[in-house]
Amino acid sequence: VLNRGASPELFDELQHLNLGLELFAELRGPLSRECFLRMRLAGMKQVQIGIEALSTNLLNKMHKGLQAIDNIEMMKWCEAFGIRNHSNLLVGFPGSDSRDVDETLAAMEFVTCYQPLRVVQFWLGEGSPIQLQASDYGLTQVNNHPWYRAWFPAEVLQNLNLMVKGYRGGQLRQKRLWQPVKQRVESWRRAYQTARLSFEAFPLLGYSDGGRFLMVRRRTIAGNKAEMFRFEGTSREIFLYLDTTRNLEDVCRRFQHLSSKKIDGFINDLVSKRLVFREGDRALGLALNEDIRSWTSAISAR
Numbered sequence: 178v179l180n181r182g183a184s185p186e187l188f189d190e191l192q193h194l195n196l197g198l199e200l201f202a203e204l205r206g207p208l209s210r211e212c213f214l215r216m217r218l219a220g221m222k223q224v225q226i227g228i229e230a231l232s233t234n235l236l237n238k239m240h241k242g243l244q245a246i247d248n249i250e251m252m253k254w255c256e257a258f259g260i261r262n263h264s265n266l267l268v269g270f271p272g273s274d275s276r277d278v279d280e281t282l283a284a285m286e287f288v289t290c291y292q293p294l295r296v297v298q299f300w301l302g303e304g305s306p307i308q309l310q311a312s313d314y315g316l317t318q319v320n321n322h323p324w325y326r327a328w329f330p331a332e333v334l335q336n337l338n339l340m341v342k343g344y345r346g347g348q349l350r351q352k353r354l355w356q357p358v359k360q361r362v363e364s365w366r367r368a369y370q371t372a373r374l375s376f377e378a379f380p381l382l383g384y385s386d387g388g389r390f391l392m393v394r395r396r397t398i399a400g401n402k403a404e405m406f407r408f409e410g411t412s413r414e415i416f417l418y419l420d421t422t423r424n425l426e427d428v429c430r431r432f433q434h435l436s437s438k439k440i441d442g443f444i445n446d447l448v449s450k451r452l453v454f455r456e457g458d459r460a461l462g463l464a465l466n467e468d469i470r471s472w473t474s475a476i477s478a479r
Contacts, residue, residue, distance in 0.1 A: 191219035213254035232280035290382035419462035
């Protein structure tokens with residue numbers, strides 16, 4: 178996994194090599210739009226980010242130090258810069274509950290315009306923090322996984338510490354609990370693949386800025402056409418300001434001529450249209466800039 182602190186300098190040095198590189202990296206978040214731009218210019222074509230969950234409640238249980246909105250923003254920049262996203266959505270994590278599933282399903286309704294995550298069933302690894310604190314997660318009888326019995330005699334196996342562990346601790350319940358998420362990811366995957374064939378040259382949720390007005394287009398396979406939204410004046414400015422994750426306090430400070438109640442209401446309206454994802458006082462616009470000149474301006478500004 179690349180060191181997040183040193184990565185920007187590494188990407189700059191790779192870019193200066195001026196070679197046609199095709200790179201893959203494993204990364205940890207949070208990562209900014211600027212970092213993704215540097216990655217792409219260096220030749221990064223594929224990444225696996227430690228996303229794991231789209232539920233903040235579950236991310237807290239995993240001690241990730243991130244919120245769901247942070248993961249969604251990284252999914253956005255993968256889509257924006259044409260980077261293949263191989264990140265996982267972990268299901269069946271010990272101690273996860275219906276709230277985690279509900280938060281995941283709710284968040285997924287906002288990210289179907291991005292590359293689908295890969296569903297991965299939780300497995301317990303030797304030396305992992307969860308194995309070392311198994312009782313805290315309600316796990317008992319932690320030992321080498323039963324499938325190793327096909328490979329080793331019992332007297333040998335009992336003296337080995339192998340990578341994959343078996344355990345007791347609500348595994349059947351977890352499988353049932355996460356089944357709706359697995360089904361939703363599969364429908365997301367099918368719809369995304371079909372839509373990409375129909376709208377190959379355009380983002381599934383994108384915007385074009387006309388200076389005084391802004392048009393947002395949501396492209397779906399239903400009817401093979403785009404749903405459109407138009408924003409003018411301050412509405413346009415707020416929409417553009419939310420291109421990266423912002424705190425509501427920062428938005429109110431930026432647009433002081435508007436009341437916080439009016440700004441809050443406008444952002445909630447964008448959420449209802451699934452143009453913005455909101456988590457508490459943090460909000461993120463989901464649409465991608467369709468103007469390729471946005472890349473050029475970002476590069477020249479560096």
